[in-house]
Amino acid sequence: MEIIEAKGLSKVFVLKDGKQVTALGGIDLSVPEGQLTALVGPDGAGKTTLMRLVCGLMTKTDGSLQVAGLDVTQRPQAVQDLLSYMPQKFGLYEDLTVQENLDLYADLHGVTQDTRQQRFRHLLEMTELAPFTERLAGKLSGGMKQKLGLACTLVRSPRLLLLDEPTVGVDPLSRRELWQILQQLVREERLSVLVSTAYMEEAARCEKVYVLNHGHFLKGGTPAKLREVAAGMCYKVTPPEGMPLRSLQSRLLAEKSVIDAVPSGGVVRFITRGNPVELKPLARLSLTAEAIEPRLEDGFMTLLKEDVQEQGGPAVQTAAASSGQMGTFSERSRVAAPVEIEVHDLVRRFGDFTAVSHTSFSVHRGEVFGLLGPNGAGKTTTFRMLCGLLPATSGKISVAGVNLRTARIEARAKVGYVAQKFSLYSSLSVYENLRFFGGAYGLYGAHLYARIQAVLREFHLQDVADHAAGSLPGGYKQRLSMAAALIHKPEILFLDEPTSGIDPLARRTFWQKITALSERGTTIIITTHFMEEAEYCDRFMIQDHGRMLVLGSPEEIRQRMRLPDATMDDIFVAIVEQARSEAEKDSKAKGAVS
Known part of the structure; x- marks a missing residue:
C-alpha cells in the first residue's frame, strides 16, 4: 500500500509583481508504507514545497494528492x-529542559498522561537522552538537539514521518545515530518515513529515492536503479605526489566530457562519457584512470548534468584552471611557505568548563x-578565537604576523570571514551588501566599485545584484557571503561550515573557488561536517572535548589509522570512538585508584 500518492501535482506561487513561479510542475509520486523514502535535489528543487503540500500546510495548484487514502x-x-513533520528549523525551546520540551509537545498534541510516560521512556532510551532530561535544550550539542527535535516530533506515534534535511550541520557520529533511530522506528513500528537530504550516503540507506530538480522529478527508484544511470562511466585516478586532490579535480571538471569529479578515499573519482585516456589533465601528467563501480551520488550528478544541459545551461559553473603550474602544495612546499597562523598552547574556558585545552x-x-x-568538540570556539571574535583564556595566537592579543583590529583587517549561518543584511540587495562590507573594510570610490563588479562576476551574481539578499536560494546566499568576505582581497579566509545544507552540485562549484584562491596564495581555514571535504584539505585536525586528537594530511592520517581505502566518514568515526574509549578507560582506572 502507498502512504503518499500524487498525480500531476503542481504548485505555482504568484509574486507581488504578478509574476508566476512554478515550484512543482506536474509530478507523480508514490511513497510505500512502512519504508524509508528519500528526496534529493539541488537548492530550489521543490523538496520543501512538496513536504508542505503533503502536510496540508500549503494548497496545491493542480493535480491530486492523497495521504493514507485521504485527499489532503x-x-x-x-x-x-x-503524520508528524520535522522542518529544517525545528522549534525547540532552548530555555526549557529536555523533559519540559517533551512535555510541551505532548500537551500540544493532546497525548494522555498514561500514553506519554511509556512513549517518553521509549524515545529517551532510543535517542540516548535519558541522562540529560534536566539539561536546558540550549546547552545541548547540535547532534543532541536534532535527536531531541526528532523525539518531540514523535511524542505521538504517527503513521507518516516527514523530515526536511534533519542532519544538516550534524557530525558523522550524530548522523549515524539519527539514522539508526529512524531504521529502528521503521523496523519496530512500521513507520513510513519521507526524508529530504543533502547526503547521498543517507539516501542510499532508503528503499526508494526520488531525484528532484526545478520542480520536476528526474528519476525515481531503488538506489541500485539510480546507480545504473552512471554505469560504465565511472573512474578513479591518483594524482602525482605533491598535487592536492582538489587541484586535479578542478581541472577534470573543466573538461567538457567530464560530468563530475570529486576527491574520495585518497583518489579522484570522476564520471565521463568519453575515453578517459583523451582527457587533457590526465594526458599531461601521464596518469592512468581505473574503471570503478558507480555510487548513488554518481547517478545523481549524471541526472542533474543531463537535465541542466537540456535546459540550456552549464551544470557546474567551473572556475578557470590556473594557467601556471598545477597545484603542488606538498609537504616540502608547505614547510617552505611562510607561516600565516601560529597557535601555541591555546586554552579557552567558560567558567569551570574548558572548551579548548592546550592546542598548538x-x-x-x-x-x-x-x-x-x-x-x-570545541572547533567552533577555536575557530572564533582564530578570527579574533573571541579572546583566548591563555596561550598565543598570531594571524598574518600579528599578535591577536595586542593587535586584534590590525589582524582582522587581513582576514575574510564566512559565518556558519547567513549573516549579511537580508533587507539589503546583493549590491548594497557588497558596498556596505567593502566600505567596512576601508574600500571607497572607484576602487570599491571595481571590486564589487569583480566579485559579482567571479561568483556569478550579476543577474541578482538588485535582489534582496534574504530572498536568495541557499546556494546564492553562500556565494554572496563568499563575495563579501573576499571583497578586500584578504590574505586569510575563514569558512565556518560554508557548505552546510547545500547539495553536491553547489559544493563542487564552491570547492573549485577555494582551489583557485589557494593557488593564488590565499590561506583557507575551514570547519565542516561533510567529512568528504577533509579530502580537499592539505592538512586537518580533529578535536573532541576540547583536545586535539590528530593532525596531518589525509594520507598521513589514513596510514596512521591503518585504513588505506577508508572514507573520511569512517576515519573520523574511528578516531573519535578510539579516543573516547581510551578516555573512558583512563577515567575508570583513576576511579579505581581513588
Whole structure:
C-alpha cells in the first residue's frame, strides 16, 4: 500500500509583481508504507514545497494528492492527525529542559498522561537522552538537539514521518545515530518515513529515492536503479605526489566530457562519457584512470548534468584552471611557505568548563587547513578565537604576523570571514551588501566599485545584484557571503561550515573557488561536517572535548589509522570512538585508584 500518492501535482506561487513561479510542475509520486523514502535535489528543487503540500500546510495548484487514502485538500486536519513533520528549523525551546520540551509537545498534541510516560521512556532510551532530561535544550550539542527535535516530533506515534534535511550541520557520529533511530522506528513500528537530504550516503540507506530538480522529478527508484544511470562511466585516478586532490579535480571538471569529479578515499573519482585516456589533465601528467563501480551520488550528478544541459545551461559553473603550474602544495612546499597562523598552547574556558585545552598548530600560506570534530568538540570556539571574535583564556595566537592579543583590529583587517549561518543584511540587495562590507573594510570610490563588479562576476551574481539578499536560494546566499568576505582581497579566509545544507552540485562549484584562491596564495581555514571535504584539505585536525586528537594530511592520517581505502566518514568515526574509549578507560582506572 502507498502512504503518499500524487498525480500531476503542481504548485505555482504568484509574486507581488504578478509574476508566476512554478515550484512543482506536474509530478507523480508514490511513497510505500512502512519504508524509508528519500528526496534529493539541488537548492530550489521543490523538496520543501512538496513536504508542505503533503502536510496540508500549503494548497496545491493542480493535480491530486492523497495521504493514507485521504485527499489532503479536502481533509487537511485528518491528514495532519496521521503524520508528524520535522522542518529544517525545528522549534525547540532552548530555555526549557529536555523533559519540559517533551512535555510541551505532548500537551500540544493532546497525548494522555498514561500514553506519554511509556512513549517518553521509549524515545529517551532510543535517542540516548535519558541522562540529560534536566539539561536546558540550549546547552545541548547540535547532534543532541536534532535527536531531541526528532523525539518531540514523535511524542505521538504517527503513521507518516516527514523530515526536511534533519542532519544538516550534524557530525558523522550524530548522523549515524539519527539514522539508526529512524531504521529502528521503521523496523519496530512500521513507520513510513519521507526524508529530504543533502547526503547521498543517507539516501542510499532508503528503499526508494526520488531525484528532484526545478520542480520536476528526474528519476525515481531503488538506489541500485539510480546507480545504473552512471554505469560504465565511472573512474578513479591518483594524482602525482605533491598535487592536492582538489587541484586535479578542478581541472577534470573543466573538461567538457567530464560530468563530475570529486576527491574520495585518497583518489579522484570522476564520471565521463568519453575515453578517459583523451582527457587533457590526465594526458599531461601521464596518469592512468581505473574503471570503478558507480555510487548513488554518481547517478545523481549524471541526472542533474543531463537535465541542466537540456535546459540550456552549464551544470557546474567551473572556475578557470590556473594557467601556471598545477597545484603542488606538498609537504616540502608547505614547510617552505611562510607561516600565516601560529597557535601555541591555546586554552579557552567558560567558567569551570574548558572548551579548548592546550592546542598548538601552525598554518602556512596557501594551505587549506580543516578544523573537524563532533558537535560540541570545541572547533567552533577555536575557530572564533582564530578570527579574533573571541579572546583566548591563555596561550598565543598570531594571524598574518600579528599578535591577536595586542593587535586584534590590525589582524582582522587581513582576514575574510564566512559565518556558519547567513549573516549579511537580508533587507539589503546583493549590491548594497557588497558596498556596505567593502566600505567596512576601508574600500571607497572607484576602487570599491571595481571590486564589487569583480566579485559579482567571479561568483556569478550579476543577474541578482538588485535582489534582496534574504530572498536568495541557499546556494546564492553562500556565494554572496563568499563575495563579501573576499571583497578586500584578504590574505586569510575563514569558512565556518560554508557548505552546510547545500547539495553536491553547489559544493563542487564552491570547492573549485577555494582551489583557485589557494593557488593564488590565499590561506583557507575551514570547519565542516561533510567529512568528504577533509579530502580537499592539505592538512586537518580533529578535536573532541576540547583536545586535539590528530593532525596531518589525509594520507598521513589514513596510514596512521591503518585504513588505506577508508572514507573520511569512517576515519573520523574511528578516531573519535578510539579516543573516547581510551578516555573512558583512563577515567575508570583513576576511579579505581581513588
